[in-house]
Amino acid sequence: MNDYSACKRCTYLNMSDEDYDRYIRRILASMKPQEKVNEDVYRTRLASCSTCVYLQNGVCGMCGCFVELRAAGISSHCPMRKRKW
Amino acid sequence: MANQIVVNANQTVSKINRNIYGHFAEHLGRCIYNGFYVGENSDIPNVDGLRLDIIEALREIRIPVLRWPGGCFADEYHWMDGIGPKELRPSMINTHWGGVVENNAFGTHEFMELCEKLGCEPYICGNVGSGTVREMSEWIEYMTFDGKSPMADLRRKNGKEEPWKLKYFGIGNENWNCGGRMRAEFYADNLNRYNLYARDYGENKLFRIAVGPRGENYHWTEVLMREAALYINGLSLHHYTRVGDKVIIHKCADDNEKYTSKQGEDHFRGSATDFDEKDWFGIMKAALMMDEIITKHAAIMDKYDPEKKVALIVDEWGTWFDCEPGTNPGFLYQQNTLRDAVSAAATLNIFNNHSDRVQMTNIAQTINVLQAMILTEGDRMVLTPTYHVYNMYKVHQDSELLNCGIVSDEYKYNGEKIQKINSTVSLDCKGIIHITLVNMDPNEPATVVCYISEYGSFTLKHGEILTSENMNDMNTFDVPDRIKPKKFMGAVIKGDKVIIEMPPKAIVMLELEQVK
Secondary structure, eight states: OOSSOOOOHHHHTOOHHHHHHHHHHHHHHHHHHGOOOOHHHHHHHHHHHTOOTTTEEEETTTBBBBBHHHTTTTTOOOOSSOOOO | OOOOEEEEEEEEEEOOOOGGGGGEOOOOOTSTTTBOOOOTTOOOOOEEEHHHHHHHHHHHHOOOOEEESSSSGGGOOOGGGGGOOOGGGGOOGGGGGGGEEOOOOOOOHHHHHHHHTTTTEEEEEOSSSSSSHHHHHHHHHHHOOOOOHHHHHHHHHTTOOOOOOEEEEEEESTTTTTOOOHHHHHHHHHHHHHHHHHOOTTTTEEEEOOOOOOOTTTHHHHHHHHTTTTTTEEEEEEEEEHHHHHHHEEEOOSSSSEEEESSSSOOOOOSSSSSSSHHHHHHHHHHHHHHHHHHHHHHHHHHHHHTSSSSEEEEEEEEEOOOOTBBBBGOOOOOOOOHHHHHHHHHHHHHHTTTEEEEEEEEEEEBBBSSEEEEEEETTEEHHHHHHHHHHHHHTOOOOEEEEEEEEEEEEETTTEEEEEEEEEEEEETEEEEEEEOOOOOOOOOEEEEESSSSSEEEEEEEEEEOOOOOOOOSSSSSSTSOOOOEOEEEEEEEEEEEEEEEEEEEEEEEEEEEO
């Protein structure tokens, strides 16, 4: 699978850290206020994620989401069987 | 104009190899890790770390073959990293995709066990891009040699006394780009060298699959068939169903192709779920393109191999959209709607109707990646609309394709048109005829009259339909059964005719039984 036509690795190679940072910030900014949890809940969620064994480089291994994005959603929840939040 | 299908039940064309319904699992995103493999210590029910609900679901659709470990990953995979005690296997940080750790917990033994549990054939893809002839040769020896040798002894030391049976083996992957950016001529020479040392041991006979073209690269097929047809059993083809392509194709003076990609954020292919009729039509048209591509490659293969000894193996295909918002773009996680189901059903009809040459296909990829059968989130699992197509179409596995002619109305959109109806008609070993039909038009129903000769009197034994109210309906973790097959009541038999009332954007499977 190659994403020059298809490689996920090449996809990453083609996106800089700045691109990813922009990607996450843009999605966060596009969320409506009523779709987001408040700052305290957000920080509590992220603190919980930061101790999870499934977290790798900002991505949750159980759902594939950037945790900074998943934790922001008011209707989101931890994807683990025993939810951490 | 009426939609008509004319079938002669006495005229079989070719056997529909069950492997046309094959699958693909790469070390990519959450396909293997946190997909198939959750580890022995997971609280998700598993056996030896392999997720039980996934195994059960894939056994239900009779998964015939599974390709592994890639994909591009195959051309960076060093198999010795994935054997022996897990705590001693090397962990690697993959700097290419965000530093995700590959700890090699899932290796050769785990893959073979997975295939045993699934009841399917393994199809292993070897490393030509960054591996050596010796490395590939020793992998084959490790897996299949029943005598005494350093590699067979190493396998025994790792707990497997008897060799595995391994039939399908790929000599590289996409060596025209991520597998080494080779010209067709250079790869053909390398193929012959690597292939020579991939030995058959004892009674194990490899079915050797060479890397074939990307999409419409007919030069690649020409060169490979000219230089290697004598030594291979299969030639692969990779072609994805998409409307926006990130790839830029550079045509070279020597007829080879080079590939680069557009830069920046990954929004070239459109949303998997948020689309309109323009996008629906685009994907349907792209799906039907598979017919033209196979026809043209098969014509080149016919020139060098008129007896059709070399199979065409479409070992990567399926829809490709932008990843789901909020997920890691490198994981290629996309949702799956009725549009995916209809395009897959149409493509499977194309493969069936080319079963004289197409002997295997592997949709990308089984779990959580691209056009997946199954999506998971934690311990929850969703069967996608595409999964249900595979469940409906499994009746064609190893059946005989029947000769049929089809006349179809057109589905027109914005000045373009495609054939509205496509189908497969097959005869199984019990004498039952199965018809699968697709109506690609999202707006208008279709009456299809199917004439069946040389079959005597027959009854409708069973009928199923897969459709939904909206073209972008999908199954989610909260509503997992929005789209699933239902009993189909829209077919009646009149003499030697079956009259089928197809709703818009629908897939139908009919089972006809002879009255004795």
